Amino acid sequence: MYRTVETEKKTECAFLVGVEMAAQPSVWTIxxxxxxxxxxxVAAGAQVVGATTQKLRSPNxxxxxxxxxxxxxxxxxxxxxYDMVIFxxxxxPVQQRNLEQELGVKVIDRTxxxxxxxxxxxxxxxxxxxxxxxxxxxxxxxLTRQWTHLSRQEGGxxxxxxxxxxxxxxxxxxxxxxxxxxxxxxxxxxxxxxLYRQQRERDGVPVIALVGYTNAGKSTLLNTLTQAxxxxxxxxxxxxxxxxxxxxxxxxxTALLSDTVGFIQKLPPAVVAAFRATLEELELADALVxxxxxxxxxxxxxxxxxxxxxxxxxxxxxxIVTALNKIDxxxxxxxxxxxxxxxxAFLGEAWKPLQELMAxxxxxxxxxxxxxxxxxxxxxxIDDVLGDDLVDMEVRLPYSAGDLVALFHSNAIVKKRSxxxxxxxxxxxxxxxxVKAFEKYRVHGRSGAVRGTGxxx
Numbered sequence: 001m002y003r004t005v006e007t008e009k010k011t012e013c014a015f016l017v018g019v020e021m022a023a024q025p026s027v028w029t030i031x032x033x034x035x036x037x038x039x040x041x042v043a044a045g046a047q048v049v050g051a052t053t054q055k056l057r058s059p060n061x062x063x064x065x066x067x068x069x070x071x072x073x074x075x076x077x078x079x080x081x082y083d084m085v086i087f088x089x090x091x092x093p094v095q096q097r098n099l100e101q102e103l104g105v106k107v108i109d110r111t112x113x114x115x116x117x118x119x120x121x122x123x124x125x126x127x128x129x130x131x132x133x134x135x136x137x138x139x140x141x142x143l144t145r146q147w148t149h150l151s152r153q154e155g156g157x158x159x160x161x162x163x164x165x166x167x168x169x170x171x172x173x174x175x176x177x178x179x180x181x182x183x184x185x186x187x188x189x190x191x192x193x194x195l196y197r198q199q200r201e202r203d204g205v206p207v208i209a210l211v212g213y214t215n216a217g218k219s220t221l222l223n224t225l226t227q228a229x230x231x232x233x234x235x236x237x238x239x240x241x242x243x244x245x246x247x248x249x250x251x252x253x254t255a256l257l258s259d260t261v262g263f264i265q266k267l268p269p270a271v272v273a274a275f276r277a278t279l280e281e282l283e284l285a286d287a288l289v290x291x292x293x294x295x296x297x298x299x300x301x302x303x304x305x306x307x308x309x310x311x312x313x314x315x316x317x318x319x320i321v322t323a324l325n326k327i328d329x330x331x332x333x334x335x336x337x338x339x340x341x342x343x344x345a346f347l348g349e350a351w352k353p354l355q356e357l358m359a360x361x362x363x364x365x366x367x368x369x370x371x372x373x374x375x376x377x378x379x380x381x382i383d384d385v386l387g388d389d390l391v392d393m394e395v396r397l398p399y400s401a402g403d404l405v406a407l408f409h410s411n412a413i414v415k416k417r418s419x420x421x422x423x424x425x426x427x428x429x430x431x432x433x434x435v436k437a438f439e440k441y442r443v444h445g446r447s448g449a450v451r452g453t454g455x456x457x
Contacts, residue, residue: 014041015073015082016051019065019089023058027304028265036236036265036298037088037110043236044116049080063102064095070102077103086113089266093142111138111268117237118271126189127241133182134270140175190280197284204411204434206255206386208247209282211310212291213302214262217325219243221291221369222259225379230259237262242281249383250376251413258285265305272313279313287319287385289378291369294357295329303361319385322361323378327354328368387413390429394443398423404438 018034026033030053038048054069063070064087073085084106085099091109099107108116115138118131210218219239222228226245244258258281272279282288288310292303310316330350344351358364365381367374390413397404405424408414414428430438 012046012083013049013081014046015049015076015080015085016041017065017069017073017085017087018051018053019059019087020053020055021058022055027301028298032298032301033088033265037086037113039236040110040113040117041086044113044120046084046086049082050076052076059089060095062095063098064089064091070099073103077105084108086110090268096142110266111270114237114264114268114271121237121239122241124241126186129182129186129189130275133179133186134268134273134275136175136179136182137270137273138268140172140179186276190276193280204407204431204437205246206253206286206389206431207244207258207281207284208255208287208289208382208386209258209260209285210289210291211260211282211306212262213293213306214264216262216291216293216296216302217369218259218262218291221289221323221325221367222257224369224372225375226257228259236264244281247379249386250380251383251387252409253383253386253413254410255382255386263306263309265301267309282310282313282315282318285318286389287321287382288315289382290320290322290361291325292322292361293326294324294354294366295326319363319388321363321365321378321381321385323369324354324357324361324364324366325369327366327373328371330354387429389432391432391435392428393430393435393438394425394427395438395441396420396423396425396443397441401441404441407434407437 016034016037018030018037020030034051034053038051041048052069052072054065056066060066076082082105085103085108087107087109089109090111091099091107096107096109115131115135118127119135122128122131210222212218214236215234215238219228219230222243222245223230225247228243228245230239230243239259239262242258242260244256247255247257249255260279260282261275290303290306292306293299296302307316310318327347327350331346347354354366358366363381363385365374365378367378369375393412395404395408397408399422401423405426408426408428408430411434412426412428412430414426416425416427418425425443
């Protein structure tokens with residue numbers, strides 16, 4: 001006798017729960033936050049079958065929600081046949097355990113859901129290390145006496161990859177040891193990154209970091225400007241691993257454009273801590289480009305969230321250019337062309353409110369990363385921002401110093417060049433970082449050494 005065995009994993013059905021706290025005002029409405037949670041659940045591979053909300057003065061210490069809402073969830077379980085309940089806020093280990101006992105299904109929170117998505121999307125060794133560290137630190141306090149071993153972890157959303165599949169019988173001591181090992185490996189990654197950064201500092205190449213809410217179009221913009229070829233789909237946290245590519249600015253300067261992990265509201269602290277090595281790229285960037293999806297109904301909230309996270313990371317003082325992305329979706333005609341100069345005509349009446357929106361953001365440029373609209377203006381704006389770091393300089397380089405000649409051409413704005421018997425004389429605007437490298441060959445004017453902002457003579 002033969003029988004059919006289904007090997008395809010069944011899609012889990014998720015029910016969403018959001019709580020609105022009176023003592024915790026937010027720019028986000030509970031409905032918008034819960035809608036985003038549903039998108040995260042779908043991105044993790046679940047099917048959302050329902051949602052509910054509750055208003056509370058403060059969370060219930062034992063179950064986070066009230067007893068009446070628990071009874072409602074128990075009744076809905078029979079009707080909707082959900083496999084798990086996802087909470088929009090982080091639950092304590094006690095609350096999570098009590099809710100699982102009451103509801104008889106798996107219970108996860110927003111943090112666990114985001115970590116699950118990260119475990120699916122991380123491709124590089126660095127990304128996998130960071131995700132695994134965040135997973136273990138999230139899991140450690142949840143190893144209660146009732147479930148001493150990781151064997152309680154099941155497959156599916158919220159319990160995928162790394163912890164729960166590679167070491168099913170690991171205990172608290174081994175988890176702590178693994179956390180220590182992961183931190184040491186990530187520290188090695190940090191040191192490796194530091195070497196690259198030191199080389200960039202010596203070369204004087206400015207670094208521009210793309211930041212923004214998840215799914216705002218950062219990866220698409222990177223691909224369009226640099227042909228990086230990174231994955232870019234219309235879903236939350238589609239790309240996770242950092243990517244850096246060289247670009248040429250309108251002035252002729254070379255710069256590095258770096259994509260970073262997308263932000264999201266209620267970003268788990270464990271994720272921020274684990275991705276410290278990646279986020280250090282933001283700290284050392286010369287300028288930030290915030291990519292904002294202006295067509296999203298929660299675009300303002302997205303911008304507020306990004307600004308808040310940048311503030312928490314101590315990056316609020318960085319020069320920021322805002323790319324108002326996806327303006328092609330505002331176009332009022334069907335037959336659109338990939339024309340960099342005529343996109344305003346396609347926008348029609350949408351151009352005026354777009355101009356008003358630009359006034360709310362520093363150094364704002366409307367673009368369509370997908371259709372290449374406004375990209376020259378964006379690069380020019382970046383060039384202008386980076387130009388604040390430039391000083392005028394004239395140098396006379398011997399022909400034997402070919403490396404310095406190349407460095408001047410690639411990382412300075414060359415205004416004049418002349419060739420003599422003993423070498424080449426170059427005049428232009430140079431980054432402050434490179435002044436020391438060329439000081440030995442600096443040309444002095446009739447009034448003496450050049451100081452500060454210009455060349456004399």
